Amino acid sequence: MSSNHKHSEPANPYLEKRRNGEETSELEKRVSDIEALLISKGIVSKESLDRMIEIYENDLGPMNGARVVAKAWTDDEFKSRLLQDGTSAIGELGFSGLQGEHMVVIENTPEFHNVVVCTLCSCYPWPVLGLPPSWYKDAPYRSRIVLEPRKVLEEFGTFLPEDQEIRVWDSSAEIRYMVLPRQPDQSKGASEDKLVGLVTRDSMIGVGLPKSS
Amino acid sequence: MITLSNSSNIFGVIVMNGAHDLGGMQCYGAIRIEKDEPIFHDEWEKRVFAATMVSFGALGSIDAFRHAIERMGAERYLSTTYYEHWLAALEMRIEETKLHSKAKSDTPLTSEDVDAIVPTGGSYSREVANAEIRFAIGDRVRAKNINPAGHTRLPRYIRGREGEIVTNRGNFVFPDTVAHDLGESAQPLYSVRFESAELWGSEEEGRDAVYIDLWDSYLEKIE
Numbered sequence: 113m114s115s116n117h118k119h120s121e122p123a124n125p126y127l128e129k130r131r132n133g134e135e136t137s138e139l140e141k142r143v144s145d146i147e148a149l150l151i152s153k154g155i156v157s158k159e160s161l162d163r164m165i166e167i168y169e170n171d172l173g174p175m176n177g178a179r180v181v182a183k184a185w186t187d188d189e190f191k192s193r194l195l196q197d198g199t200s201a202i203g204e205l206g207f208s209g210l211q212g213e214h215m216v217v218i219e220n221t222p223e224f225h226n227v228v229v230c231t232l233c234s235c236y237p238w239p240v241l242g243l244p245p246s247w248y249k250d251a252p253y254r255s256r257i258v259l260e261p262r263k264v265l266e267e268f269g270t271f272l273p274e275d276q277e278i279r280v281w282d283s284s285a286e287i288r289y290m291v292l293p294r295q296p297d298q299s300k301g302a303s304e305d306k307l308v309g310l311v312t313r314d315s316m317i318g319v320g321l322p323k324s325s
Numbered sequence: 326m327i328t329l330s331n332s333s334n335i336f337g338v339i340v341m342n343g344a345h346d347l348g349g350m351q352c353y354g355a356i357r358i359e360k361d362e363p364i365f366h367d368e369w370e371k372r373v374f375a376a377t378m379v380s381f382g383a384l385g386s387i388d389a390f391r392h393a394i395e396r397m398g399a400e401r402y403l404s405t406t407y408y409e410h411w412l413a414a415l416e417m418r419i420e421e422t423k424l425h426s427k428a429k430s431d432t433p434l435t436s437e438d439v440d441a442i443v444p445t446g447g448s449y450s451r452e453v454a455n456a457e458i459r460f461a462i463g464d465r466v467r468a469k470n471i472n473p474a475g476h477t478r479l480p481r482y483i484r485g486r487e488g489e490i491v492t493n494r495g496n497f498v499f500p501d502t503v504a505h506d507l508g509e510s511a512q513p514l515y516s517v518r519f520e521s522a523e524l525w526g527s528e529e530e531g532r533d534a535v536y537i538d539l540w541d542s543y544l545e546k547i548e
Contacts, residue, residue, distance in 0.1 A: 131367075131406070136367060136369065139367075139369045139373075139409065139412065140368070140369045142412055142416070143369045143372045143373050143376065143412065144372075146373075146376050146412075146415055146416070146419065147372065147376055149419065149424065149425070150376060150379065150380065150383075151433070152429070153383075153424060153427060153429055153430060154429040154430035154431055154432070154433045155379065155380065155382075155383045155430055155433060155434065156376075156379040156380075156433050156434045157433045157434065157435055157436070159435070159436045160379060160433075160434045160435055160436045160438060160439045161372065161375040161376065161379060162375070162436075163436040163439045163440065164374070164375040164378050164379060164439050164443075165371045165372070165374065165375045167439070167440075167443050168364065168374070169364055169365070169371070173364075208444050208445070208446070209442075209443050209444035209445050209446040210378075210442070210443055210445075210446040210447075211446070212446065213446040213447065213448050213449065214448075214449065214450065214494075231346070231347050231348035231480050231482070232345055232346060232347075232348075232391075232478060232480055233345065233391055233394070234407070239444075242364065243364055243374075245358075245359070245362050246359055246362060246407065247356050247357060247358050247359070249407045250353075250356075250357075250407070251347055251350070251353035251403065252353040252354055252355060252356045252357070253356045254347040254348070255347040255348060255349065255350035255351065255352075255353050256350075256351065256353075256356070258348045258349060258482065258524070258535050259348070259349045259351065259482075259524075259525055261521075261533055262533065264356065267355070267356055268356075268358070275532075277532055277533055277534065278532075278533040278534075279533070279534050279535075279536055280533070280534070280535045280536070281535075281536045281537075282348065282480070282535055282536070282537040282538075283538075284478045284479075284480065284537050284538050284539070285449075285478060285494075285497060285500075285514055285538035285539075285540070286449040286497060287494060287514075287516075287538050
């Protein structure tokens with residue numbers, strides 16, 4: 113990664129998102145020591161460490177969840193299976209495993225809007241959304257979304273009707289949540305492939321809404 | 326039922342009510358959203374991620390790992406980045422499980438193993454014969470007011486508050502014991518609804534609600 117790579121402001125007053133060169137080289141040393149230990153103790157091969165990184169960089173991400181949502185928008189029977197048993201319906205599309213062993217999908221309606229958090233750590237449905245963004249793991253979101261969800265959603269540019277109840281799902285156990293956003297009216301009748309492009313990561317966390325076109 | 330001790334101190338480190346338990350705090354500034362954020366910011370982050378993921382078999386449960394992060398200490402927890410938490414916890418677990426003095430395994434994890442583990446994962450639900458189901462859907466419950474010395478998944482902002490049972494999710498392993506190698510103690514896990522007004526006393530947010538998964542041991546019936 114180039115050293116002039118631009119990053120946004122720190123996520124909170126106590127924390128720089130990246131370390132300076134000296135700190136980074138210390139961290140690299142500590143990680144190298146652990147890798148060497150794991151390899152010398154016969155726990156893991158170097159290739160399998162690389163494979164783990166490759167999977168999470170390339171194969172898992174919100175594009176998976178978007179396919180689940182688009183299918184639910186176009187297939188009522190799938191949608192009903194999805195809301196009944198999220199893990200198994202998501203598995204039909206080939207998405208499963210670590211941090212998605214117990215999936216619950218929660219549907220947004222005109223009455224209720226759902227949003228997901230993990231106040232205690234950073235639990236997130238990896239098979240459908242990949243690894244979480246920094247803001248999801250950092251203190252400001254985790255602390256405030258349960259207390260003032262409406263204000264927090266407004267900071268994400270999401271303004272909900274006053275009479276729509278917000279339900280905040282705190283992932284305190286091994287249940288992992290994905291929001292099924294409401295299909296934009298303008299997109300009714302569009303193909304599943306086209307709909308995939310409307311489903312954003314944030315709409316499946318619940319801090320955003322799908323694109324309308 | 327499991328007794329949640331207020332007095333024992335399992336690792337000799339006072340960790341009750343740690344800095345990781347963030348729900349309801351207001352002192353951490355604005356949410357900063359990084360546009361087009363990369364999956365990892367630095368090379369070492371990828372490598373600590375991978376090293377952690379392949380180590381769960383050797384270094385214990387995910388709850389033991391979470392609890393190690395909780396034991397970093399407040400100042401360190403709040404002043405380091407996310408993957409530094411992972412790195413610190415990994416180092417602690419290596420010390421605690423005495424990995425340095427263990428014999429070499431002759432079956433290291435291979436790339437094929439990784440390809441098999443990622444889409445499979447590990448289930449945390451358990452069949453429990455004759456499990457006692459104390460609560461029915463719609464029951465009013467109170468989260469216990471506890472301050473355990475070890476790991477817990479009952480956040481402070483929920484303790485002592487009244488809510489309503491929404492779903493029985495089945496029997497799940499209990500983090501408070503698993504994290505300390507005290508057994509799985511699988512028991513009913515409930516989705517419980519707490520009104521914002523009950524949690525925060527605020528008129529403004531009164532129409533909203535928090536849904537949270539709580540184990541049987543965390544709950545008491547409101548008579």
